[in-house]
Amino acid sequence: MTPRQKRIWMVVGIVGGVGLAATLALQAFQDNLMYFQSPTQVLEQPIAGERSFRLGGLVEPGSVTREPGNLEVRFRITDNVEAIEVSYAGLLPDLFREGQGVIVRGKLGADGLFVAEEVLAKHDENYMPPEVAESLRMPPLIKQVEAGGA
Amino acid sequence: MWTWFHKLASPPHFYRIAGLTIPAFSWAAGLLVAAGLYGGLVLAPPDYQQGEGFRIFYVHVPSAILSMFVYATMAIAAAIGLIWRMKLAHAVAAASAPIGAWFTACALATGSIWGKPMWGTWWVWDARLTSELILLFLYLGYLGLRSSFDDLQRADRASAVLAVIGIVNLPVIHYSVVWWNSIHQGSTLLTPGAMPIAMKWPALCMLAGFALFYGAVLFVRLRGEVVRRERSAAWLREVLVK
Amino acid sequence: MNIAEFLAMGGYAAYVWPAYALVFAVLALNVWAARRSHERALEEARRRLMQEESGR
Numbered sequence: 001m002t003p004r005q006k007r008i009w010m011v012v013g014i015v016g017g018v019g020l021a022a023t024l025a026l027q028a029f030q031d032n033l034m035y036f037q038s039p040t041q042v043l044e045q046p047i048a049g050e051r052s053f054r055l056g057g058l059v060e061p062g063s064v065t066r067e068p069g070n071l072e073v074r075f076r077i078t079d080n081v082e083a084i085e086v087s088y089a090g091l092l093p094d095l096f097r098e099g100q101g102v103i104v105r106g107k108l109g110a111d112g113l114f115v116a117e118e119v120l121a122k123h124d125e126n127y128m129p130p131e132v133a134e135s136l137r138m139p140p141l142i143k144q145v146e147a148g149g150a
Numbered sequence: 151m152w153t154w155f156h157k158l159a160s161p162p163h164f165y166r167i168a169g170l171t172i173p174a175f176s177w178a179a180g181l182l183v184a185a186g187l188y189g190g191l192v193l194a195p196p197d198y199q200q201g202e203g204f205r206i207f208y209v210h211v212p213s214a215i216l217s218m219f220v221y222a223t224m225a226i227a228a229a230i231g232l233i234w235r236m237k238l239a240h241a242v243a244a245a246s247a248p249i250g251a252w253f254t255a256c257a258l259a260t261g262s263i264w265g266k267p268m269w270g271t272w273w274v275w276d277a278r279l280t281s282e283l284i285l286l287f288l289y290l291g292y293l294g295l296r297s298s299f300d301d302l303q304r305a306d307r308a309s310a311v312l313a314v315i316g317i318v319n320l321p322v323i324h325y326s327v328v329w330w331n332s333i334h335q336g337s338t339l340l341t342p343g344a345m346p347i348a349m350k351w352p353a354l355c356m357l358a359g360f361a362l363f364y365g366a367v368l369f370v371r372l373r374g375e376v377v378r379r380e381r382s383a384a385w386l387r388e389v390l391v392k
Numbered sequence: 393m394n395i396a397e398f399l400a401m402g403g404y405a406a407y408v409w410p411a412y413a414l415v416f417a418v419l420a421l422n423v424w425a426a427r428r429s430h431e432r433a434l435e436e437a438r439r440r441l442m443q444e445e446s447g448r
Contacts, residue, residue: 007233011314019318026322026329035276035332056331093270095199103333120270123199125336125344127207132346133198191412192398202402209415248425252418260411267407363419370426374433383444386437 039082095121175366182359189352214257220250225317228310240306245371251289277326278334288316
């Protein structure tokens with residue numbers, strides 16, 4: 001083997017070895033890297049009330065209610081199988097709306113109410129002008145945009 | 151082909167050619183970025199969900215793509231430098247690192263600014279954000295490692311090994327949004343139909359402009375790196391007299 | 393087109409403009425740093441040449 005071939009194999013070996021190690025490490029941590037749990041997962045294996053965790057899903061259309069006079073918002077997070085009632089007092093992200101994907105961090109009470117300390121809104125990779133969205137008939141989103149557009 | 155390649159890779163020839171091509175790269179980059187800015191800020195319609203706020207897309211996405219593209223260039227150049235003991239390849243890697251580090255910082259910062267109003271947070275330990283932060287640390291580690299050597303040749307070889315190791319992070323960044331259920335959305339530019347052409351073309355202009363900008367800045371830095379690695383007094387004298 | 397409306401960015405001015413300003417400041421910084429790096433390399437080379445010549 002010429003010195004150059006040796007060096008080629010050295011480079012291949014480094015990348016291969018580190019790649020393998022990284023793959024194994026990521027496999028091992030797969031569960032911890034799960035950023036949030038769905039309502040179904042939470043109801044199957046309820047997490048004790050003292051521990052804070054992340055719950056993710058869609059804001060159930062028609063479930064958002066606001067308490068008059070304070071900042072508290074109540075809504076249900078659903079994965080289209082199960083749903084969990086969430087209470088949150090604070091400012092909501094701009095993308096928060098019915099039907100939107102959200103991730104909430106907080107604690108699940110014994111009464112089944114999830115008290116959120118933080119609400120994050122997800123969005124997907126799709127972008128389009130409002131007129132196009134309207135022509136695709138997505139009434140709840142459009143209404144929200146117009147109402148919250150100012 | 152090979153004689154042409156060797157001629158190009160010879161320091162005096164490369165130094166001269168690079169000097170001649172920099173203006174062309176700069177002009178093309180400037181025009182494309184100007185077109186992308188006008189298209190992205192003025193012509194593109196607002197988004198149905200994010201309104202005008204989505205325009206951060208036009209600086210965030212090109213920065214993020216370049217942060218990875220520059221790293222790939224750097225790692226491949228470092229591998230070529232290690233295997234073929236080619237000075238010019240090491241010079242490409244060394245000249246790319248600071249540019250890539252800045253693109254990575256831009257991607258992280260603009261993402262953070264974008265995340266605050268839309269997601270509701272400046273930062274989350276999401277797989278995409280975390281792996282991009284690791285990319286920044288790889289660049290900084292590479293630059294730090296280089297500066298710890300006085301001898302340029304040793305700096306080249308040691309830092310090249312680090313650059314090659316770090317390439318493992320690139321697929322992790324790219325697929326992080328697919329492998330893990332998290333907050334960062336998937337790739338808009340790579341998903342057919344995810345963005346109408348009226349919104350997409352300014353992004354492509356910006357991307358091409360940023361890539362050419364990288365080319366121009368890389369060549370300016372490369373000329374310096376070539377001079378640093380040159381031992382032939384006769385040629386250096388010729389460059390310095392001008 | 394209304395300039396004030398354009399600058400307001402639909403209420404997102406506080407996010408959009410700093411993001412753009414930051415990126416373009418970094419691009420300018422890159423140009424400056426690259427030029428300085430090239431000039432420094434030339435200065436070092438000049439010093440090296442002078443040393444060699446005086447040593448001869």
